[in-house]
Amino acid sequence: xxSPSISxxxxxxxxxxxxxxxxxxxxxxxxxxxxxxxxRVFRFNVSPSGYxxxxxxxxxxxxxxxxxxxxxxxxxxxxxxxxxxVPRKRVDQLLLEGLFDGTPRAREWTDNxxxxxxxxxxxxxxxxxxxxxxxxxxxxxxxDLFSLTLVTRLGYYFPALEPHFRSxxxxxxNVPRDQDIFIYLLNNDELDAAIADRxxxxxxxxxxxxxxxxxxxxxILSQSGFRLMLxxxxxxxARAFNEKLAAMRAEGEIDAILSKxx
Numbered sequence: 001x002x003s004p005s006i007s008x009x010x011x012x013x014x015x016x017x018x019x020x021x022x023x024x025x026x027x028x029x030x031x032x033x034x035x036x037x038x039x040r041v042f043r044f045n046v047s048p049s050g051y052x053x054x055x056x057x058x059x060x061x062x063x064x065x066x067x068x069x070x071x072x073x074x075x076x077x078x079x080x081x082x083x084x085x086v087p088r089k090r091v092d093q094l095l096l097e098g099l100f101d102g103t104p105r106a107r108e109w110t111d112n113x114x115x116x117x118x119x120x121x122x123x124x125x126x127x128x129x130x131x132x133x134x135x136x137x138x139x140x141x142x143x144d145l146f147s148l149t150l151v152t153r154l155g156y157y158f159p160a161l162e163p164h165f166r167s168x169x170x171x172x173x174n175v176p177r178d179q180d181i182f183i184y185l186l187n188n189d190e191l192d193a194a195i196a197d198r199x200x201x202x203x204x205x206x207x208x209x210x211x212x213x214x215x216x217x218x219x220i221l222s223q224s225g226f227r228l229m230l231x232x233x234x235x236x237x238a239r240a241f242n243e244k245l246a247a248m249r250a251e252g253e254i255d256a257i258l259s260k261x262x
Contacts, residue, residue: 052204054104065261067081073241116232120246121226123254127196127220132185133213148171156195178204181204201216
């Protein structure tokens, strides 16, 4: 901006990025006058809209399965958890730059997983098929889905089914939000079933009060471990996190947290 005639008004997108950068100062940089214990903060990405039931962002704060587990373990190993809301497309870049410390992620969903540190899985993401309770359809193998129309979240990719979507053996009906999946399936007789993570589906059905209208397949379409993805240099945090996570699982604490969201 060398010319004095150029306006200093920033475009909204640029202003938003500057605001994000200012709110995400490099994590765990000791502040002047603070002791080490006072500056041990774990900056945890909860995304702008959360991911219920794993992360629930509301007016009363942050909750959800991953939040409860991370907050419990972080406190045990001497950290305070601070939520940050990072746009999905910028998470990997900003994590590598050290502007926050960790985000929930499956290793399989990451383009360059070796650039990051992953904890042990906190919970498994299980993609299953939800059917209306009175449907005679079932799912044991992919071929059971031939000739069906499946409700799916727009933008989600299902490796086992993509060839069959392309060939037309299985029809796909996209909806913009997870919250829409079961509403469409319940109110449209031309739709046969839906694909959703088991816990996400159970949460949505409970929240919408229609859990008695559907059943989930026992067979799993795909499974991934949902972990913490940490920035480089956080190996010791990952080690301590894994130790406490194993103890919580053995003592039934993880199951107790999960039961609140089913």
